[in-house]
Amino acid sequence: MAKGLLGRRLVHFVGGQRLSGLIVETEAYLGLKDPACHSYHGKITARTKTFYLPGGHAYVYMIYGMHYCFNVVTRSEKHPEAVLIRALVPEEGIEFMKRNRPNARGEKDLCSGPGKLCQALGIDRSLNEADLEGDRIFIEKGIRVPAGKILSTPRIGVDYAGEAARWPLRFSLED
DNA sequence: CCCGTGATTTAT
DNA sequence: TAAATCACGGGG
Numbered sequence: 001m002a003k004g005l006l007g008r009r010l011v012h013f014v015g016g017q018r019l020s021g022l023i024v025e026t027e028a029y030l031g032l033k034d035p036a037c038h039s040y041h042g043k044i045t046a047r048t049k050t051f052y053l054p055g056g057h058a059y060v061y062m063i064y065g066m067h068y069c070f071n072v073v074t075r076s077e078k079h080p081e082a083v084l085i086r087a088l089v090p091e092e093g094i095e096f097m098k099r100n101r102p103n104a105r106g107e108k109d110l111c112s113g114p115g116k117l118c119q120a121l122g123i124d125r126s127l128n129e130a131d132l133e134g135d136r137i138f139i140e141k142g143i144r145v146p147a148g149k150i151l152s153t154p155r156i157g158v159d160y161a162g163e164a165a166r167w168p169l170r171f172s173l174e175d
Numbered sequence: 176c177c178c179g180t181g182a183t184t185t186a187t
Numbered sequence: 188t189a190a191a192t193c194a195c196g197g198g199g
Binding site: 027029036037038061063064065066067069071084086103113114115116155156157158160 | 192193194195196197
């Protein structure tokens with residue numbers, strides 16, 4: 001799923017305005033057996049209960065008291081797995097995104113990080129548990145991605161997870 | 176490299 | 188109720 005989401009278009013409607021970008025970086029979080037995952041060992045808290053929804057829902061949480069992260073829940077109650085969306089190439093609503101991120105240095109800085117893309121697209125906790133087959137936020141077909149263009153590297157910011165921090169579960173589109 | 180930041184989780 | 192933690196970003 002993390003590889004398959006590369007090249008697809010994430011769309012968020014706000015005030016009748018389409019904000020979108022192509023997904024170019026993701027990370028897989030493998031549920032019960034993944035020490036880096038919020039649902040490791042089946043942990044359930046007020047925050048992580050979203051993980052246990054059926055695939056196709058949004059898991060949005062706040063980190064460091066200031067940033068949101070947007071994830072796609074990918075499986076089922078028995079298999080609480082998700083994909084973190086880490087970067088987009090902005091497509092529609094770029095002027096709107098610039099207003100959402102007044103400090104951005106340029107277009108490339110708009111969605112080049114999990115917190116940045118949430119700020120640019122106006123994604124916040126109100127979208128937690130959102131149905132991705134609804135009409136507020138959803139994912140479109142996007143562009144074709146040749147398998148040879150996908151890079152696999154270790155996930156970012158999960159050093160607390162020991163050996164799992166080195167698992168090559170971060171995927172990005174070359175170039 | 177360092178550090179702000181405060182919601183969320185965990186320890187007491 | 189208090190303390191620790193943290194899927195990050197921004198500025199040096």
